Amino acid sequence: MEKDSDINVLGMDPQELQEWVESFDQVVREEGQESAINLLDRLRGRAQSLGISLPFTANTPYLNTISPDNQAIFPGDQEIERRIKSLVRWNALAMVVRANRVDHSIGGHISTYASAATLYEVGFNHFFRGRTDEFEGDTVYLQGHASPGIYARAFLEGRLSQKQLENFRRELREGGGLSSYPHPWLMPDFWEFPTVSMGLSPLMAIYQARFNRYLEDRSLKPRTDAKVWAFLGDGETDEPETLGAITLASRENLDNVIFVINCNLQRLDGPVRGNGKIVQELEAAFRGAGWNCLKVLWGSDWDPLFERDHEGLLAKRLGEMVDGEMQKLTVESGAYVRQQVFGGDPSLLKMVEDMPDEALRTLRQGGHDPRKVYAAYKAAYDHRGSPTVILARTIKGYGLGESGEGRNITHQQKKLNEEELREFRSRFGIPVSDEQLAETPFYRPAEDSREIQYMRARRQVLGGYVPTRKVRSKPLVADHDALFREFHSGSDGREVSTTMAFVGMLRQMLRDPEIGKLVVPIVPDEARTFGMESLFRQVGIYSSRGQLYEPVDVHTLLYYKEAKDGQILEEGITEAGSMGSFIAAGSAYATHGINTIPFFIYYSMFGLQRISDFIWAAADMRCRGFMLGGTAGRTTLAGEGLQHQDGNSHILALPIPTMRAYDPAFAYEIAVIIQDGIRRMYKDGENVFYYITVMNEAYPMPPMPAGVEDGILKGMYKYRASDKKSKLRAQLFGSGAILREALKAQEILAEKYGVSADVWSVTSYKALYMDGIDTDRWNLLHAGEKRHVPYVTQCLADADGVLVAASDYLKALPSLISQWTPRRLAVLGTDGFGRSEGREALRDFFEVDARFITLTTLYELFREGKIEGAVIQKAIKDLDIKLDKPNPLFS
Ligand SMILES: Cc1ncc(C[n+]2csc(CCOP(=O)(O)OP(=O)(O)O)c2C)c(N)n1
Numbered sequence: 108m109e110k111d112s113d114i115n116v117l118g119m120d121p122q123e124l125q126e127w128v129e130s131f132d133q134v135v136r137e138e139g140q141e142s143a144i145n146l147l148d149r150l151r152g153r154a155q156s157l158g159i160s161l162p163f164t165a166n167t168p169y170l171n172t173i174s175p176d177n178q179a180i181f182p183g184d185q186e187i188e189r190r191i192k193s194l195v196r197w198n199a200l201a202m203v204v205r206a207n208r209v210d211h212s213i214g215g216h217i218s219t220y221a222s223a224a225t226l227y228e229v230g231f232n233h234f235f236r237g238r239t240d241e242f243e244g245d246t247v248y249l250q251g252h253a254s255p256g257i258y259a260r261a262f263l264e265g266r267l268s269q270k271q272l273e274n275f276r277r278e279l280r281e282g283g284g285l286s287s288y289p290h291p292w293l294m295p296d297f298w299e300f301p302t303v304s305m306g307l308s309p310l311m312a313i314y315q316a317r318f319n320r321y322l323e324d325r326s327l328k329p330r331t332d333a334k335v336w337a338f339l340g341d342g343e344t345d346e347p348e349t350l351g352a353i354t355l356a357s358r359e360n361l362d363n364v365i366f367v368i369n370c371n372l373q374r375l376d377g378p379v380r381g382n383g384k385i386v387q388e389l390e391a392a393f394r395g396a397g398w399n400c401l402k403v404l405w406g407s408d409w410d411p412l413f414e415r416d417h418e419g420l421l422a423k424r425l426g427e428m429v430d431g432e433m434q435k436l437t438v439e440s441g442a443y444v445r446q447q448v449f450g451g452d453p454s455l456l457k458m459v460e461d462m463p464d465e466a467l468r469t470l471r472q473g474g475h476d477p478r479k480v481y482a483a484y485k486a487a488y489d490h491r492g493s494p495t496v497i498l499a500r501t502i503k504g505y506g507l508g509e510s511g512e513g514r515n516i517t518h519q520q521k522k523l524n525e526e527e528l529r530e531f532r533s534r535f536g537i538p539v540s541d542e543q544l545a546e547t548p549f550y551r552p553a554e555d556s557r558e559i560q561y562m563r564a565r566r567q568v569l570g571g572y573v574p575t576r577k578v579r580s581k582p583l584v585a586d587h588d589a590l591f592r593e594f595h596s597g598s599d600g601r602e603v604s605t606t607m608a609f610v611g612m613l614r615q616m617l618r619d620p621e622i623g624k625l626v627v628p629i630v631p632d633e634a635r636t637f638g639m640e641s642l643f644r645q646v647g648i649y650s651s652r653g654q655l656y657e658p659v660d661v662h663t664l665l666y667y668k669e670a671k672d673g674q675i676l677e678e679g680i681t682e683a684g685s686m687g688s689f690i691a692a693g694s695a696y697a698t699h700g701i702n703t704i705p706f707f708i709y710y711s712m713f714g715l716q717r718i719s720d721f722i723w724a725a726a727d728m729r730c731r732g733f734m735l736g737g738t739a740g741r742t743t744l745a746g747e748g749l750q751h752q753d754g755n756s757h758i759l760a761l762p763i764p765t766m767r768a769y770d771p772a773f774a775y776e777i778a779v780i781i782q783d784g785i786r787r788m789y790k791d792g793e794n795v796f797y798y799i800t801v802m803n804e805a806y807p808m809p810p811m812p813a814g815v816e817d818g819i820l821k822g823m824y825k826y827r828a829s830d831k832k833s834k835l836r837a838q839l840f841g842s843g844a845i846l847r848e849a850l851k852a853q854e855i856l857a858e859k860y861g862v863s864a865d866v867w868s869v870t871s872y873k874a875l876y877m878d879g880i881d882t883d884r885w886n887l888l889h890a891g892e893k894r895h896v897p898y899v900t901q902c903l904a905d906a907d908g909v910l911v912a913a914s915d916y917l918k919a920l921p922s923l924i925s926q927w928t929p930r931r932l933a934v935l936g937t938d939g940f941g942r943s944e945g946r947e948a949l950r951d952f953f954e955v956d957a958r959f960i961t962l963t964t965l966y967e968l969f970r971e972g973k974i975e976g977a978v979i980q981k982a983i984k985d986l987d988i989k990l991d992k993p994n995p996l997f998s
Pocket residue numbers: 218219222252303304305306339340341342343344369371373374375379503518
């Protein structure tokens with residue numbers, strides 16, 4: 108035997124090596140797996156004590172994790188399932204091809220589903236359990252770009268009409284169409300989870316799985332073995348969010364999580380890791396994080412080859428080839444495969460000498476073999492103690508032949524010529540004639556065909572169709588007058604911040620007989636910042652393990668109490684993860700039929716600015732609940748500087764249609780907003796959620812003036828009218844902490860300049876803006892009828908004088924309403940980077956304090972010719988305004 112090279116590599120005579128391997132085989136055979144593991148462990152220990160340091164590897168060889176001997180038997184009818192899969196493939200392809208024939212810009216994806224079809228079909232036929240009255244069902248995050256396949260299956264299941272398929276990506280057509288990707292907002296009876304912004308679904312899935320456990324540990328639902336499946340692309344794993352939460356899943360022993368990563372080795376532009384091996388990279392990351400990792404790389408036709416690979420040469424060769432080479436095998440001939448994979452070693456060549464080139468070319472990847480996929484799913488399903496990731500090798504564009512399979516352009520392939528269609532049709536045995544090909548008709552066999560009957564029967568056994576979205580919760584009574592009333596009467600002169608006021612409300616809500624159990628406080632390591640530590644003791648911090656240690660502060664009243672039935676989700680420093688919990692809790696009314704009410708409180712600057720894409724997904728999912736931007740405002744949070752001080756979030760809240768954004772100044776405003784919010788969302792079933800900014804500046808909370816509730820909710824109300832009515836008039840708008848600056852300005856203007864100003868609390872510019880554009884639209888479409896008047900205009904109908912708005916956010920925010928104010932609106936806001944400073948200095952710097960509100964008001968009166976320029980000159984001196992100060996916008 109010509110084994111010189113082996114002697115070099117292994118440093119050992121092959122004969123001797125063979126004996127070692129055989130002895131090991133014998134141990135496995137006769138003593139079993141556990142003994143084999145112990146033996147290897149002993150040897151490793153021995154090596155270490157002899158000073159031999161083994162190189163670290165978290166990888167296993169480039170082989171299937173499950174050996175043929177340990178493979179669960181496929182229980183289905185493989186032939187009929189193959190037929191069904193072919194039908195789904197065809198209809199998915201037809202949907203995209205047809206849509207692009209009508210309008211070639213319409214887009215769509217064929218190749219993602221083409222590579223993932225087996226991964227999905229095994230799930231649909233054998234694993235994904237529907238939601239029934241008896242069982243909560245599995246939660247399945249489907250890869251967004253695979254949606255054509257999911258629609259095609261639903262069409263075969265009789266859940267979607269041919270018309271809908273024809274109108275894929277053309278939702279506005281008569282008869283309705285289908286949204287490009289999973290969007291519960293657009294298809295609320297079908298899709299449950301938006302997944303197409305890549306990287307969101309893996310993190311959401313993990314927090315969903317953890318939330319399921321939370322519900323169980325808090326006795327809000329029975330313990331079940333329901334699973335959370337997340338289907339991902341291998342390219343998708345580049346997104347930091349994809350791997351960002353995987354240690355939480357293992358730390359929490361979330362064996363209810365199964366990730367299936369479709370490793371077709373390609374993303375949009377080209378290979379995911381042309382010069383590396385994505386499967387091995389992911390294996391190391393997941394194993395290192397404590398996951399059960401199952402590689403499904405090779406189909407059954409490889410089994411005999413590996414069986415003959417006594418010396419591990421084939422495994423070694425496959426382990427060396429980089430993904431770029433692997434991808435090339437897909438587009439090349441059998442002769443090329445023989446040469447590239449087996450050609451480097453005579454014994455490898457010998458292994459395949461009986462196989463014709465064609466057999467080599469068509470050797471299947473593991474992810475295209477239902478038996479391999481089934482075995483992995485079953486092992487994942489049965490695995491206990493840790494989450495599972497399945498890394499399945501597939502071919503991108505599988506079945507698209509020369510035009511698309513494994514090509515770098517395949518991701519965007521959406522047109523096939525007649526020849527390509529013919530090949531696809533023939534390869535998958537679709538009963539469509541050559542003449543019909545040009546039309547590319549959808550094809551659904553008769554209702555009583557074996558295929559349809561089989562599909563239906565399988566879904567019946569598994570509890571119904573997936574995906575299906577259904578609101579399962581019953582409305583709350585939401586009669587909480589007594590709970591919130593105490594916050595209407597003010598703080599009796601005591602200085603409190605709106606954050607403290609909110610925490611007081613939260614404490615009361617947690618005691619409420621109806622909502623107490625349903626409230627889910629979520630905080631990313633800022634509870635102390637917000638003065639919430641009293642809640643640690645009151646309701647406990649959720650920990651699936653309880654508290655295994657005595658906390659250092661156990662002797663104090665407010666010690667750090669972790670408990671298995673703890674209520675607070677203290678997420679650590681992850682706003683994205685906290686949002687994952689918010690989404691799970693905020694959609695539980697549909698997913699679980701439980702009206703959990705999340706209150707997610709966080710540093711406002713690290714919310715909409717940092718995790719807006721998750722918030723957008725929450726809106727798409729029709730999430731309900733409350734997000735509280737703590738330490739909000741650009742000038743309210745003293746000292747922190749430009750990375751903390753938030754002058755942006757209310758602007759960033761604008762694009763999210765279902766987010767109701769409020770910037771309240773007083774405790775009673777918050778009480779009114781939250782009470783109304785609970786009623787709207789959990790009694791009336793409105794699909795909205797709330798963003799409320801709360802501040803840490805303490806001041807006396809006033810009692811609520813009579814009759815202002817409606818104004819608080821609509822966005823503005825007159826808080827304090829001027830005592831006197833002078834000729835010089837003004838209307839001042841303030842919000843949040845800046846409202847008090849407006850109140851101070853009101854006094855200065857009255858005392859020093861004889862101006863009588865009314866002060867309005869603007870609780871929500873967004874609400875005023877939405878009302879304004881909605882009213883304008885109505886008027887546009889109803890010309891000639893009695894005009895509707897926007898709420899802002901109504902408020903200001905009888906309000907005299909100049910208009911001045913001051914905000915702790917960008918000037919663009921108050922400017923939003925200027926189109927509906929009866930006169931010019933002068934605006935003060937906090938554009939620019941800012942400084943690390945105290946409140947007073949910051950408000951001077953940004954020119955939003957009482958002095959600048961006063962000056963602006965005088966200037967507006969001057970513009971109108973109501974006062975002399977000299978008054979302004981004097982005011983600048985009296986108010987000590989430095990004319991040479993830097994412009995905050997540019998400095
Ligand atoms: C956050 C985000 N960035 C970019 C895209 C655009 N995009 C859609 S699919 C795709 C490539 C997907 O590759 P992979 O995850 O490997 O999935 P495959 O189609 O290969 O299964 C890209 C870049 C997106 N949808 N989301």
